[in-house]
Amino acid sequence: MTDLSKITCIEDLRVLAKRRVPRMFYDYADSGSYTESTYRANEDDFKRIKLRQRVAVDMTGRSTRTTLIGQDVSMPVAIAPTGLTGMQHADGEILAARAALKFGIPFTLSTMSICSLEDVAEHTGRQPFWFQLYVMRDRDFIERLIDRAKAAGVSALQLTLDLQILGQRHKDIKNGLSTPPKPTLRNLLNLATKPHWCMGMLGTPRRTFGNIVGHAKGVGDLSSLSSWTAEQFDPQLNWGDVEWIKKRWGGKLILKGIMDAEDARLAADSGADALIVSNHGGRQLDGAPSSISALPGIVEAAGRDIEVWMDGGVRSGQDVLKARALGARGTLIGRAFLYGLGAAGEAGVTRALQIIHKELDVSMAFCGRTRIDDVGSDILLPGSF
Ligand SMILES: Cc1cc2nc3c(=O)[nH]c(=O)nc-3n(C[C@H](O)[C@H](O)[C@H](O)COP(=O)(O)O)c2cc1C
Numbered sequence: 001m002t003d004l005s006k007i008t009c010i011e012d013l014r015v016l017a018k019r020r021v022p023r024m025f026y027d028y029a030d031s032g033s034y035t036e037s038t039y040r041a042n043e044d045d046f047k048r049i050k051l052r053q054r055v056a057v058d059m060t061g062r063s064t065r066t067t068l069i070g071q072d073v074s075m076p077v078a079i080a081p082t083g084l085t086g087m088q089h090a091d092g093e094i095l096a097a098r099a100a101l102k103f104g105i106p107f108t109l110s111t112m113s114i115c116s117l118e119d120v121a122e123h124t125g126r127q128p129f130w131f132q133l134y135v136m137r138d139r140d141f142i143e144r145l146i147d148r149a150k151a152a153g154v155s156a157l158q159l160t161l162d163l164q165i166l167g168q169r170h171k172d173i174k175n176g177l178s179t180p181p182k183p184t185l186r187n188l189l190n191l192a193t194k195p196h197w198c199m200g201m202l203g204t205p206r207r208t209f210g211n212i213v214g215h216a217k218g219v220g221d222l223s224s225l226s227s228w229t230a231e232q233f234d235p236q237l238n239w240g241d242v243e244w245i246k247k248r249w250g251g252k253l254i255l256k257g258i259m260d261a262e263d264a265r266l267a268a269d270s271g272a273d274a275l276i277v278s279n280h281g282g283r284q285l286d287g288a289p290s291s292i293s294a295l296p297g298i299v300e301a302a303g304r305d306i307e308v309w310m311d312g313g314v315r316s317g318q319d320v321l322k323a324r325a326l327g328a329r330g331t332l333i334g335r336a337f338l339y340g341l342g343a344a345g346e347a348g349v350t351r352a353l354q355i356i357h358k359e360l361d362v363s364m365a366f367c368g369r370t371r372i373d374d375v376g377s378d379i380l381l382p383g384s385f
Contacts, residue, residue, distance in 0.1 A: 002344040010315045017342030024175040025087045032282035033167030039282025041290035042313030050381035054368030062370045068330045069273045074104030080332035081132030086114025088342040090200030094123045099349035116210030121152040128155035136232040162257030164235045167284040179226040261301035274307035299327035317359025
């Protein structure tokens with residue numbers, strides 16, 4: 001068991017994850033596309049925004065509770081969908097889902113997860129969670145996936161719109177990240193330094209894309225999976241498909257990957273319940289602005305009929321507070337929870353959530369607010385955002 005009492009910030013979890021997770025999978029999480037300028041800007045631009053310190057305000061009776069698309073949450077944070085999460089730690093999606101649900105925040109399972117929809121439902125006591133959908137060319141597969149999500153008790157669908165084609169991450173190519181991974185001498189030597197991770201993987205049957213293998217036509221093993229995924233992301237995805245998916249799903253719909261005011265208006269017109277200002281954590285268009293800098297313009301353009309959330313670069317409760325002040329009703333965290341998972345499994349994700357919650361609560365109080373629902377842009381220093 002890892003002693004987490006000395007882990008005091010998300011950066012501590014990142015350092016520990018780097019030690020524990022094989023380089024190929026750690027780098028997969030901790031990198032962005034091309035020059036990584038957007039990846040870095042996501043974090044850096046949060047630092048430029050300054051909070052107004054207020055004093056002699058009654059700080060008792062604080063609450064970070066709020067709602068996201070009508071769902072009660074203990075803080076305005078949800079777990080972002082991340083592919084291959086079960087490679088950061090054995091059974092990763094199940095462990096992260098358990099930590100999130102116990103903490104009272106939503107967990108989003110990716111289409112490209114290792115643990116399947118059914119597996120996560122079964123191992124989390126069939127509590128509702130969220131599912132992220134990539135639109136594939138094989139529409140039969142998508143229809144069945146939507147039906148499987150309903151059967152698994154999924155309570156909201158996140159439709160990702162910013163991955164019709166793939167941005168390139170140099171490290172993934174250099175590390176031989178592929179399905180199956182390349183067993184180079186460098187990779188094997190690196191694995192030998194990660195005994196905890198290896199033991200976990202040896203002890204679980206979950207080592208491939210659980211939502212796909214055995215469900216998509218012609219995909220029965222790792223090598224057929226590789227060619228299937230390479231050609232399946234649909235480059236023709238358009239707003240007509242959004243309408244089709246909305247109808248087919250029939251439940252709460254969240255559109256992920258909006259970075260432009262015009263697209264925000266289209267998202268609002270589509271009748272979706274929420275949109276997520278997101279550049280995919282700096283993994284797609286390198287050179288796009290940071291999510292936090294794009295947020296105010298999108299809040300203005302989106303109007304009142306759709307909730308606006310954001311993700312990208314959230315590494316602390318202060319970041320959650322700043323995003324909320326700039327109009328994001330909710331924030332999603334990707335790497336912040338992945339570092340926790342890689343560092344210490346379920347306990348590591350719980351620790352990440354505790355850290356962010358405490359930072360949010362304390363910082364909100366320093367800004368003279370006791371309820372997250374009362375936080376607005378007046379807690380920010382004018383000129384800093
Ligand atoms: C390792 C990794 C895998 C990801 N996989 C997916 C995915 O399968 N589907 C998706 O919609 N977004 C995916 N994303 C993007 C996240 O949902 C989210 O937008 C991003 O991580 C937010 O930035 P942050 O990591 O700085 O918090 C992935 C991100 C990372 C880091």
